[in-house]
Amino acid sequence: MVCVVPLIELCCRIAASGREWKSLAFNDAVAQYLEMSFTVNEARLQWLWTEIERAHSALVHGLSILDGAPTTTSLADQLLFKANSTPFGNTPGGLACRAAHTEAHGAAKNTLKAFGGTVDGDVERLKLAVGLYLTMDDANAEKFLLSNGNMLDFLSAHLSNLGENNKHSGDQAAQIAKLRGLVSGLENGNVVVSGDFNAKADGDKPSAPEIQNFGPHGFDTDADRIYDGPGGAPRGTSESYNEIDHVLPRGVGTTEAERWDRGESDHDGQRLDITIPAW
Incomplete structure (x- = not known):
């Protein structure tokens, strides 16, 4: 019986050493992998x-x-x-x-x-x-x-409306540009930008090209469109059914957007199932 405790202790130390060695070996393998020369x-x-x-x-x-x-x-x-x-x-x-x-x-x-x-x-x-x-x-x-690869950043914002005589159109465009600037670099990886922008991606307002400019940075600017209008036309989710609510994903898969009944709100919701690739 005297030898049991030291023997168990020795086994535990060996097991711990084994785990530590495996951890070091794994880290070395990852480091060597990352230092390899890649040609794509x-x-x-x-x-x-x-x-x-x-x-x-x-x-x-x-x-x-x-x-x-x-x-x-x-x-x-x-x-x-x-x-x-x-x-x-x-x-x-x-x-x-x-x-x-x-x-x-x-x-x-x-x-x-x-x-x-x-x-x-x-x-x-x-x-x-x-x-x-x-x-x-x-x-x-x-x-x-x-x-x-397995990370996702999610940004949501409620931006300024145009105001009387569109006096806030410049502010609105600047806000969208600032929001895009936070995640525009591809090195930021998987991102979903969403919210009530109070602005459409088409039209003649300064905000429209700012939303469209998400596209060149890898974002899907059509993922949020819901095609349930007359004849299958796209229809927005605001109180007057304008397309001012946006979901702009990058690096992830999405299902076709569906309308979520507004209930007590003045906007309908947009539902998209998101899939993060496993590679």
Whole structure:
């Protein structure tokens, strides 16, 4: 019994030493990896980005088709066969088929939506990578990608309105420019800028080009648009449905923006699911 405590203590010291050695070895390996000389073919990376973007467009198109898939039968058939009419017939078997179809339709839609967000995340990650490799040497670009890959900065702001006779239009544009300046560098990595800017991204106001200028810095300036207006046109979320509320992501994937009913507020909400790439 006398030897048990020293033996346990010795084992603990050996285990601790092993953990420390593994930690040092891992840190050395990371340091050596970061010191390696990287050569990146930007043109090939750009091609990959384009191909994945095409795949994402196909997924979005597939989701739109799925949204339009019929789950009920025509009005004439409903009048003829009453409430139990379905595209599969009004027999017990037809009703069972409708129930199974509805369940499968919902599951397929949610799966495709989530997968679309994942692919969009890869597109945005590649876009950020291409920008970094084109603006700095490959080794530093690799360091920024490794250090910022799983991080996300989120900025939200409520900016000045135009005021009477647009007297605050200059102030508004300056505020947007200042907000963009906080995160414009690609080395800042994954960012979402959002808020009520009281300004549209189009039009003749000084604020419009300031919002558009987020684009050259890697931000998706169309991610927040909700296409539920007449004929599928974009429609904003303000009290008068102007597009003055914005969500501008960079480096992350987003699903198509959806309207969140305003309830007691004077603005509707904008809902986007965000996906941070796992690489």
